[in-house]
Amino acid sequence: MNLVLLLSTALSSIGTNKLRASLTLLGIVIGVSSVIAMMAVGRGAQVSVTARISDLGTDLITVRPGAQAQRFAFFGGGGNSDVLSLEDAFALKDDVFAPDVRLIAPENSFSGTAAFGAENTFVNGVGVTAEYLEARNLVIASGRNISNVDVENISTVAVLGSETSKTLFGQRDPVGVTIKISGREFTVVGVIKSQQGTIFNPDSSVIVPITTVHYRLNNEKGLPDSISVSSINVLATSESTVDDARLDIATVLRLRHELAADDDDDFQITTQQDTIETLEGTQGTFVILLGSIAGISLLVGGIGVMNIMLVSVTERTREIGIRRAVGAKRRDILLQFVTEAVLMTFGGGIIGVLTGWAIAYFGNGATVAGDVIETAIETHIAVIALVVSVAVGLFFGIYPAVRAASLNPIEALRHE
Amino acid sequence: MTTTASTRVTVPVIELSNVSREFRMGTHVVTALDGINLIIERGEMVAIIGPSGSGKSTLMNTLGCLDQPSSGSFMLNGQDVSDLSDDQLAETRSRQLGFVFQSYNLLPRETALSNVELPLKYAGGLSGYERRLAARTALDRVGLTERYDHLPMQMSGGEQQRVGIARALVQNPALILADEPTGNLDTNSSAEVIEMLRSLNEQDGKTIVVVTHDTEVAEAMKRIVVFRDGRIVDDRAVVHASADSNDNTTESNQ
Ligand SMILES: Nc1ncnc2c1ncn2[C@@H]1O[C@H](COP(=O)(O)OP(=O)(O)OP(=O)(O)O)[C@@H](O)[C@H]1O
Ligand SMILES: [Mg+2]
Numbered sequence: 001m002n003l004v005l006l007l008s009t010a011l012s013s014i015g016t017n018k019l020r021a022s023l024t025l026l027g028i029v030i031g032v033s034s035v036i037a038m039m040a041v042g043r044g045a046q047v048s049v050t051a052r053i054s055d056l057g058t059d060l061i062t063v064r065p066g067a068q069a070q071r072f073a074f075f076g077g078g079g080n081s082d083v084l085s086l087e088d089a090f091a092l093k094d095d096v097f098a099p100d101v102r103l104i105a106p107e108n109s110f111s112g113t114a115a116f117g118a119e120n121t122f123v124n125g126v127g128v129t130a131e132y133l134e135a136r137n138l139v140i141a142s143g144r145n146i147s148n149v150d151v152e153n154i155s156t157v158a159v160l161g162s163e164t165s166k167t168l169f170g171q172r173d174p175v176g177v178t179i180k181i182s183g184r185e186f187t188v189v190g191v192i193k194s195q196q197g198t199i200f201n202p203d204s205s206v207i208v209p210i211t212t213v214h215y216r217l218n219n220e221k222g223l224p225d226s227i228s229v230s231s232i233n234v235l236a237t238s239e240s241t242v243d244d245a246r247l248d249i250a251t252v253l254r255l256r257h258e259l260a261a262d263d264d265d266d267f268q269i270t271t272q273q274d275t276i277e278t279l280e281g282t283q284g285t286f287v288i289l290l291g292s293i294a295g296i297s298l299l300v301g302g303i304g305v306m307n308i309m310l311v312s313v314t315e316r317t318r319e320i321g322i323r324r325a326v327g328a329k330r331r332d333i334l335l336q337f338v339t340e341a342v343l344m345t346f347g348g349g350i351i352g353v354l355t356g357w358a359i360a361y362f363g364n365g366a367t368v369a370g371d372v373i374e375t376a377i378e379t380h381i382a383v384i385a386l387v388v389s390v391a392v393g394l395f396f397g398i399y400p401a402v403r404a405a406s407l408n409p410i411e412a413l414r415h416e
Numbered sequence: 417m418t419t420t421a422s423t424r425v426t427v428p429v430i431e432l433s434n435v436s437r438e439f440r441m442g443t444h445v446v447t448a449l450d451g452i453n454l455i456i457e458r459g460e461m462v463a464i465i466g467p468s469g470s471g472k473s474t475l476m477n478t479l480g481c482l483d484q485p486s487s488g489s490f491m492l493n494g495q496d497v498s499d500l501s502d503d504q505l506a507e508t509r510s511r512q513l514g515f516v517f518q519s520y521n522l523l524p525r526e527t528a529l530s531n532v533e534l535p536l537k538y539a540g541g542l543s544g545y546e547r548r549l550a551a552r553t554a555l556d557r558v559g560l561t562e563r564y565d566h567l568p569m570q571m572s573g574g575e576q577q578r579v580g581i582a583r584a585l586v587q588n589p590a591l592i593l594a595d596e597p598t599g600n601l602d603t604n605s606s607a608e609v610i611e612m613l614r615s616l617n618e619q620d621g622k623t624i625v626v627v628t629h630d631t632e633v634a635e636a637m638k639r640i641v642v643f644r645d646g647r648i649v650d651d652r653a654v655v656h657a658s659a660d661s662n663d664n665t666t667e668s669n670q
Contacts, residue, residue, distance in 0.1 A: 016525050322521045327510020327538040329503045
């Protein structure tokens with residue numbers, strides 16, 4: 001029997017029991033559409049996170065104090081205190097030892113409240129130098145940035161994130177107004193442009209000179225160089241020198257911290273690439289998890305197909321006998337039943353892909369439990385899903401088909 | 417039956433030599449065919465009769481290549497069928513003979529036309545148009561021109577059996593086998609079907625073997641072979657008033 005005949009025979013057999021075929025199909029449709037939709041959600045999350053991180057610029061390197069793993073802090077360390085100071089930060093801007101570093105922006109974060117009149121709000125405070133905005137890819141919406149003169153003078157000036165500004169001042173321009181940050185008076189000199197949608201949202205922050213945080217908010221003493229920083233943002237001279245810059249930073253800090261050759265670093269250097277890889281790793285696990293849940297429903301769908309095919313073989317024993325009696329070979333019967341199973345799963349697969357795509361398409365941007373769902377539709381996932389659904393049909397169809405083909409024609413003809 | 421090729425112009429359609437068929441039921445062995453010798457020449461029209469359980473259907477299944485003998489040889493059109501593979505048997509069924517069943521055995525959801533087309537689909541080699549043309553010709557031959565697109569349940573028993581005959585005819589085989597073709601039919605339909613078979617024999621020269629319980633049907637044939645307990649107990653020619661009896665069917669095969 002040629003392929004066209006095989007397909008038309010299989011189709012007309014499926015057509016004789018449409019309800020049953022549709023229900024069988026439904027199992028595959030649910031399986032495949034959930035594979036497609038879940039993969040789209042998973043990949044969407046991955047893509048958007050990666051995109052947001054890339055927004056920050058892939059030449060950004062972050063240096064944080066402390067050893068890579070906590071246990072090293074107890075033993076090694078050569079008397080170092082796992083602290084990064086402002087002097088460490090400035091030392092990284094060195095044309096001889098760190099030629100691949102373009103810009104450094106130390107920061108010291110604090111949490112506090114900002115108050116104006118009756119309004120007050122919690123803020124993510126950051127003590128910074130003038131370079132902070134450039135390092136973080138931020139721009140001023142109105143007023144001016146914190147200047148390095150402010151840093152030197154330990155000025156009580158502040159630049160507000162757009163959300164903070166909105167909470168305290170509504171639509172009014174806060175520049176020039178005096179507010180209280182953690183009880184101290186500060187003059188607002190600028191507002192940062194909203195960056196809604198990026199992963200490090202600066203909107204609810206307040207930035208002030210890094211020295212002011214140390215001497216005025218924390219009431220500490222000592223020389224400016226000894227001020228400890230919570231992290232140092234470093235920009236490499238270009239994207240391609242990120243790895244070199246990372247080496248420069250490590251060399252300089254190890255020298256400054258007087259680490260012996262076999263001591264571990266007492267700081268951590270993270271590039272944007274590291275962050276992307278880590279996040280993609282976790283999200284990859286998430287995608288695999290979603291995929292396997294969906295895969296299980298596909299498996300259940302496949303078992304449904306097998307069940308129906310077995311019933312069908314029993315019901316159609318006489319038909320098989322008739323076909324064998326007029327010249328069908330075992331192979332013809334085998335192919336007929338396998339084709340029926342594969343047609344059902346393939347049909348289910350196509351409907352499933354379309355349904356899954358529809359879910360992904362209309363679900364893009366929907367809000368579930370406060371989170372915006374983003375989806376990424378990928379053609380290769382659809383192709384894989386179709387191939388898998390055909391494979392499911394083959395796998396679960398073959399056993400019933402073998403049973404059908406191995407029937408003895410005389411006995412099959414006697415079957416009522 | 418040891419006739420040489422020089423005296424016989426054509427090979428017999430059917431030549432059974434010492435054919436036995438045993439069914440093993442656990443420890444118990446049923447001998448359905450017990451050393452059958454039978455020659456049926458081209459153009460013969462033979463009735464097989466005998467009591468229930470005497471092995472008639474077993475014989476027909478063997479002749480129809482649906483079953484194979486436990487021992488002995490079966491030559492169909494001069495070819496030894498005994499050791500053909502399963503696929504070769506299927507091919508033989510589709511090309512060399514047509515089988516008509518007591519219970520019609522039509523596919524219930526297919527039209528008369530597509531039921532008749534079925535053997536051609538498995539034989540291959542014809543286009544859809546050619547297949548339908550052949551199926552129509554066969555249905556026309558059995559007088560069912562008006563019933564191409566009817567489903568089996570929309571037809572009378574006699575009509576369904578004629579669809580069955582058309583299906584057996586569609587490949588234009590030399591041999592038509594019918595196991596109790598009138599068993600489910602009333603007298604009128606029965607007569608129609610027998611008339612059909614007679615005309616296929618007389619006009620188209622088909623060799624016809626019919627199993628029947630009905631003596632009238634048997635008497636309408638040219639030769640009667642009687643079975644009992646898996647053996648042939650009688651084999652005689654039927655003398656019709658109108659037919660000239662110059663054939664060679666009088667020889668006994670025992
Ligand atoms: N598949 C089988 N397994 C076991 N025994 C069988 C089988 N087929 C036939 N027989 C036995 O072989 C014998 C002959 O059976 P067969 O069907 O050929 O008889 P029959 O002459 O056609 O009878 P009827 O006139 O009732 O149709 C019977 O005893 C039957 O029980
Ligand atoms: Mg019988």
